[in-house]
Amino acid sequence: MISVTAPPARFRDLLASEWIKTRSLRSTPWTIALTALFVTGSAAVSTLADDAADSGPADFRPFDAYPAAGYWTLMLVAASMGALTVVSEYGSGLIRTTTVAVPARGSVVLAKAAVTAALWSAVGAAVSVASFLVSQAVLDGRGAGVAITCPGVLRALTASALLAPVCALVGLGLGVLLRHAAATMVTSVFVLLMLPTMFSESARWSADVKHTLVSAAWARLVRPWDPGPESLGYTATVPGSWTVFALWPLIAVAVAVLVVRRRDV
Numbered sequence: 001m002i003s004v005t006a007p008p009a010r011f012r013d014l015l016a017s018e019w020i021k022t023r024s025l026r027s028t029p030w031t032i033a034l035t036a037l038f039v040t041g042s043a044a045v046s047t048l049a050d051d052a053a054d055s056g057p058a059d060f061r062p063f064d065a066y067p068a069a070g071y072w073t074l075m076l077v078a079a080s081m082g083a084l085t086v087v088s089e090y091g092s093g094l095i096r097t098t099t100v101a102v103p104a105r106g107s108v109v110l111a112k113a114a115v116t117a118a119l120w121s122a123v124g125a126a127v128s129v130a131s132f133l134v135s136q137a138v139l140d141g142r143g144a145g146v147a148i149t150c151p152g153v154l155r156a157l158t159a160s161a162l163l164a165p166v167c168a169l170v171g172l173g174l175g176v177l178l179r180h181a182a183a184t185m186v187t188s189v190f191v192l193l194m195l196p197t198m199f200s201e202s203a204r205w206s207a208d209v210k211h212t213l214v215s216a217a218w219a220r221l222v223r224p225w226d227p228g229p230e231s232l233g234y235t236a237t238v239p240g241s242w243t244v245f246a247l248w249p250l251i252a253v254a255v256a257v258l259v260v261r262r263r264d265v
Contacts, residue, residue, distance in 0.1 A: 011107060011110075011111065014102065014107055014108060014110075014111035015111050015114060015115060017111070018085070018111045018112050018114075018115040019115050021085070022085065022115055022116075022119065028081070031077060031081060032123055035073065035074060035077045035123075035127075036123065036126065036127050036130070038070065038073060039070040039071065039073060039074050039127050039131060040070075040127060040130045040131055040134055041070075042067050042069050042070030042073075043064065043065055043066065043067060043070060043130075043131035043132075043134050043135045044134045044135070044138060045067075046063065046064050046067035046069075046070075046135070047061075047064040047065070047134070047135040047138040047139060048138055050063075050064050061135075061139075062152070062156050062222040062223055062224065064135045064138075064139070065131050065132045065134075065135040065136070065156070066128075066131060066132075066156060066160050066222050068219075070131070071160060071163060071218070072193055072215070074124075074127065074163065074164055074167075075163060075164075075167045075192050075193065075214075075215065076167075076188065076189065076192070076193070078120050078123075078124075078163075078164040078165070078167040078168040078171065079167040079168060079170055079171030079174075079188040079192060080171060080185055080188065081116075081120075081168060081171070082116050082120070082167070082168030082169060082170070082171030082172040082175070083171035083172060083174060083175035083181070083184040083185065083188065084175070084181070085112050085115075085116055085172055085175070086109075086112065086172055086175035086176050086179070086256075087175045087178075087179060087180065087181045087184055088181075090175075090179045090180075091181060105260040105261055106257040106260060106261050108260070109172075109176060109253070109256050109257050109260055110253070110257065112172060113169055113172060113253045113256075116165070116168050116169060116172055117165045117168065117169060117249070119168075120164040120165040120167075120168040121161070121162070121164070121165045123164050124160070124161040124162060124163060124164030124165055125161040127160075127161075127164070128157050128158075128160040128161035129157065129161075131160070132148070132153070132157055150224075151224055152222075152223070152224020153224070155221055155222075155224070155238070156221065156222035156223075156224065158221075159218055159221035159222055159241075159245070160218070160222060162245060163214075163218050165249070166214060166245055166248055166249050167188075167192060167214065169248075169249035169252050169253055170188070170191070170192065170214065170248055170249060170252045171184065171188050172252065172253070172256065173249075173251075173252025173253055173255055173256045174187050174188055174191075174252070176255075176256035176259055176260060177255070177256065177259060191213075192213075192214055192215055193215060195213060196210055196213045196215045196216045199213075201234050201235060202234075203234075204234050207234035207235075207236075208234075210236075211236040211240060211241070211244070212244055213244070214244065214245070214248050216236065216241075216244075217236065217240075217241035217242075217244035217245055218241075218245075220235070220236045220238070220241040221238065221241050221242070221245075
């Protein structure tokens with residue numbers, strides 16, 4: 001009797017599988033489209049409501065192109081969708097089929113992370129560019145527009161584009177750890193949005209904690225100016241904020257891989 005053993009799944013096969021799972025969900029394109037529309041619309045509304053822009057040419061206004069309301073929404077949606085790539089399989093039991101077909105659980109998580117990062121990087125880049133163009137279209141009509149070469153513009157655009165994949169990967173990592181949709185969503189809201197508001201920059205220890213959080217790092221990167229010498233606060237550095245942007249998704253994915261390798265499904 002001849003035993004035939006199927007070859008192990010290649011990583012590109014896992015990527016293709018995860019992409020099929022992602023695009024086959026009807027909610028994915030609608031969620032992305034509505035989120036992009038809302039974030040871009042919030043930039044337009046914020047710019048139209050900025051009475052200071054009527055005074056003529058001005059410096060880059062990040063709160064016009066990248067308003068907090070729009071980008072906090074983007075953070076929540078990206079984190080939720082990243083978490084759903086994992087918790088939906090745990091909820092339906094499909095994860096058991098996946099791990100039987102691919103015993104290398106760490107590779108499955110890495111494939112999910114790669115597809116999630118690629119998708120939300122594209123979404124983040126499109127939304128960030130659209131937000132800037134929309135805000136500048138309004139400001140140009142008032143003679144207050146700025147070029148992309150203006151100090152701080154490119155950094156703000158890049159940080160806002162990367163905010164979506166960073167949060168999506170954080171959501172994915174939390175989904176692997178918690179394996180429950182509601183718990184993951186609540187934890188994502190707390191970590192990404194609520195926790196930073198509990199700390200201020202008036203005290204050194206409080207500022208140090210706040211500067212390690214994603215939303216605080218994004219807020220620092222989109223702000224083109226530095227506080228003056230009269231400021232009593234402890235402001236984060238630009239390199240430190242970029243480091244926070246890099247470490248959060250890396251740690252989230254690394255912990256997720258470690259966890260799935262050590263526990264039962």
